[in-house]
Amino acid sequence: MTDWNTIERIRRLENDVRELGFKFAKSKYSEWTDAHGTLCLIPLDEETVPVYSRDAEVFVGTLESLEYWLLGVQWARRYDGMLKLGSDKKRAKAEQNIRKEQLMQTLKTGKLVTGQEKND
Numbered sequence: 001m002t003d004w005n006t007i008e009r010i011r012r013l014e015n016d017v018r019e020l021g022f023k024f025a026k027s028k029y030s031e032w033t034d035a036h037g038t039l040c041l042i043p044l045d046e047e048t049v050p051v052y053s054r055d056a057e058v059f060v061g062t063l064e065s066l067e068y069w070l071l072g073v074q075w076a077r078r079y080d081g082m083l084k085l086g087s088d089k090k091r092a093k094a095e096q097n098i099r100k101e102q103l104m105q106t107l108k109t110g111k112l113v114t115g116q117e118k119n120d
Contacts, residue, residue, distance in 0.1 A: 013063065016070050017041060021048030022058060030060045038062055050098040 017023065027040040041059040043049045052058060059069055080086035105113040 009063070013066060013070070017066075018044065020070075020073065025057075027057055027060050028055070029057060039066070041066075047099070050095050050102060 014024065021044050022041040023044045024039050025042045027038060030038060030040065038061055040057040042057060043052050043054055046054065049058075059066060061069065077086070102113050
């Protein structure tokens with residue numbers, strides 16, 4: 001049975017993952033999912049993390065490995081900020097530019113284009 005600390009841990013992870021623009025899902029492409037209790041992260045919706053296609057599995061692993069992965073992502077963002085290479089404002093602007101490109105491509109072709117599908 002799951003204890004309260006585990007429930008709180010999962011809630012915290014869900015919030016951290018949502019802030020990055022992802023959600024939990026069951027992996028379609030990993031053989032580890034059932035045997036090892038793994039999960040994956042996919043884009044939250046059509047608007048978030050536009051450089052990924054909608055079924056992209058950005059992370060596959062256990063809750064514990066997800067915690068370590070998130071620490072790495074947070075460290076990388078802080079480090080980029082210290083170097084003035086990236087900020088939330090710059091990231092949002094770059095994502096909006098990608099959404100505009102995808103919209104233009106969709107209007108030109110009449111086919112919905114998201115993420116890596118544009119390059120295929």
